[in-house]
Amino acid sequence: MQTDSFKSERLHGIDVLRVILSFCVIALHILYYGGFWEHADPSDPTFYFLWFVGIAIDGTVNCFAIITGFVLYNKPTKYSGVLYRFLTVLYHGLLITALFWIFYPEIVHKVNWIQALFPIAYEEFWYFTAYFGAFFFVPLVSRGMQALSRRQANVLVLALILVFSIIPTVTGKDPFHLKYGYSAFWLLILFTIGAYLRKYHMEFRFRPRFFACLFAGCILVTCLGVVLSMVYPSFNGMRLIEYTSPTVLLAAIAVVLLLASAHVSPGIQKICAFCTSFTFSIYLLHEHPLVRQSLINDRFVPVLSLPGVLQLAVVLASTIIIWIVCFCLDLIRQLVFRVLKIDSLLHKVDKRLQP
Numbered sequence: 001m002q003t004d005s006f007k008s009e010r011l012h013g014i015d016v017l018r019v020i021l022s023f024c025v026i027a028l029h030i031l032y033y034g035g036f037w038e039h040a041d042p043s044d045p046t047f048y049f050l051w052f053v054g055i056a057i058d059g060t061v062n063c064f065a066i067i068t069g070f071v072l073y074n075k076p077t078k079y080s081g082v083l084y085r086f087l088t089v090l091y092h093g094l095l096i097t098a099l100f101w102i103f104y105p106e107i108v109h110k111v112n113w114i115q116a117l118f119p120i121a122y123e124e125f126w127y128f129t130a131y132f133g134a135f136f137f138v139p140l141v142s143r144g145m146q147a148l149s150r151r152q153a154n155v156l157v158l159a160l161i162l163v164f165s166i167i168p169t170v171t172g173k174d175p176f177h178l179k180y181g182y183s184a185f186w187l188l189i190l191f192t193i194g195a196y197l198r199k200y201h202m203e204f205r206f207r208p209r210f211f212a213c214l215f216a217g218c219i220l221v222t223c224l225g226v227v228l229s230m231v232y233p234s235f236n237g238m239r240l241i242e243y244t245s246p247t248v249l250l251a252a253i254a255v256v257l258l259l260a261s262a263h264v265s266p267g268i269q270k271i272c273a274f275c276t277s278f279t280f281s282i283y284l285l286h287e288h289p290l291v292r293q294s295l296i297n298d299r300f301v302p303v304l305s306l307p308g309v310l311q312l313a314v315v316l317a318s319t320i321i322i323w324i325v326c327f328c329l330d331l332i333r334q335l336v337f338r339v340l341k342i343d344s345l346l347h348k349v350d351k352r353l354q355p
Contacts, residue, residue, distance in 0.1 A: 013262035014067055015272040017255065021064060022279040024057040026286055027319045033292055034300035036311070042230065046308030053312070055222050058241055061127065062252035065187045068131075069138075069194020070201075070256060074146060077139045079353055080346035082132060085280060087342060089119045089128055091333055092284045100290045112290060125284060126182050133184030134191060141188070145195040157196050160189050165246045169239050181243020197256060204257050211254040218251035281330035286322050 031037060031054045040047040093116035101108040115124040123129045145153060164186070168174055178186045197204075204211070222245070225237030240247050264272070285291065303314045337343070 010273070011071070011260055012264040012269045012272065013259040014071065014256075015276050016262065016264055016268065017063065017259040018067065018276045018279050019272050021060050022275075022282045023319055023323055024060045025283055026322050027315055028054060028057050028060060029287065029292070029296060030300060030315055030318055030322075033296045033298075035298040036300060036304070036315070039298070039301050040304055044308075046311055048227070049308060050311065050315075051226060052219075052223055053315075055226065055241060056219050058222070059243075059248045059252035059255065061181065061243055062190055062249055063255055064127075065131075065190035066194040066197065066252055066256050068187075069141060069191035069196075070198040070260070071194075072138050072191075073142050073195040073198040075142070076354060077142075078350050080350045082135045083346055083349065084342065085128065086120075086132070087337075088281055088333065089125060089284060090116075091336070092281060092329075093117075093119050093124055093288065096285070096288045096290060100294070104294065107290065107294060115289065124289065125287060127283070130182065130184040130187045134187040137188055138191060141191050141195050145192070145199055150200070153196055153199065157193055160192060161246065161249065164189055165244050165249050169242070169245050172236055172239055178244055186244060193253065194256070197253065197260070201257060201260050204261075208258055208262075211258040215251050215254040215258065218247040218254065222247045222251075275327075277334070278327050278330045281333065282323060282326040285326040285329055 031050060036050050037054065040050065042048075097108060097112050097116040100112075111122075115122045119125060120129050120132055148156065164176060164178060168176070168178065174180065176185065177183065222240045225235075225240040225247075227237070228235050229237030239245060242248065286296070300314065300318070303311055306314070
């Protein structure tokens with residue numbers, strides 16, 4: 001049964017997922033850049049526990065990209081959205097660079113200003129650069145998915161997973177230059193999968209237990225691969241933690257479908273609907289090269305001497321603090337954009353570009 005005539009109301013489960021993912025991406029960067037994985041002692045059980053936590057949230061980027069295809073399916077393409085994000089990147093990039101130049105001039109170099117002025121050309125934020133390149137294909141993805149029959153759509157998605165996820169992971173090669181997920185092409189694949197899930201997601205809404213088990217199974221398989229690669233270096237299980245890994249991809253798909261039709265209380269709906277407009281900037285602010293270099297890179301190495309429970313507590317507390325600080329900074333940015341009437345200007349752009 002084809003179900004592209006879905007209801008147009010807001011999917012509050014997706015709003016909840018976006019907010020959760022905004023916390024997950026911060027925690028993932030703390031674990032990865034903060035020194036927990038690189039400097040931890042493999043003989044300490046906490047080392048494996050923190051790896052497990054990291055693997056459980058490893059599909060955050062895939063989820064964000066799938067959600068993009070999911071929510072933009074069968075909707076008019078508004079170029080104001082990508083332009084608004086570009087102006088947000090420009091605002092935060094220049095502001096952070098200026099602040100560091102004022103207070104820590106010794107770490108600000110010419111390249112930092114160039115990156116801030118030309119964030120896409122110099123890939124200041126890899127995800128936005130890839131997103132910007134893939135976004136312009138969204139109308140083709142949406143219209144193409146609408147035109148496909150259920151059988152054709154099934155074959156397409158299965159082929160995408162086989163060719164661009166399973167085969168590169170098994171062979172350990174990158175024949176299509178996906179850069180293990182750090183590319184516009186990979187995001188375009190995820191957009192396509194997201195459009196497919198939106199078209200048929202109502203058929204999956206009665207299977208929450210299945211998707212919960214699928215997510216758990218994918219995480220366990222990935223963890224097993226990582227542990228085996230540590231015990232047997234010749235076994236390259238680290239391939240399973242790449243964004244293009246089939247286990248990471250399937251876990252992300254399971255999470256999106258699990259939350260897409262979830263029942264959300266009215267109070268949570270309002271909170272998450274408000275917070276979703278901040279999630280993009282929360283990523284930008286804490287992932288800015290100067291912020292990561294000065295405030296995150298290896299800054300958590302001293303925490304490794306603490307008991308495992310306290311290490312996890314530090315990660316959680318730091319994640320919440322960073323989220324709140326980024327939230328407040330973006331609140332100021334939104335007020336500035338409101339004063340400058342950025343929304344009104346971009347609305348005129350949409351009217352010009354769309355019939």
